[in-house]
Amino acid sequence: MSGTEKSKAHAEQVKGKAEEVVGRAVGNERLTAKGQADQAKGKIRQAKEDVKDSFRH
Template structure:
């Protein structure tokens, strides 16, 4: 996985945390849900990248 992908995933997750927090503070359930969804999306992308890396490492040996 490239460092750029790591940064993008971390930024997306951080953005989701901010959205979720703002949604909680403003009592905006939709924004809170969007934040949680953004975080989940970033986690799924990260997991996919980890699988690709593991497969690449397995075949490189």
């Protein structure tokens, strides 16, 4: 996995987790859902890069 894509995926997951936690703390369902969606996007991006890496080796 390229370093930049890996860091983007990780940053997206961290950002999503933070949004989810803040959303739950303040009772904002929309922010909680957005955080969960961002986490999912980060995990998908990471999985995509893992598949690309498996074909390179």
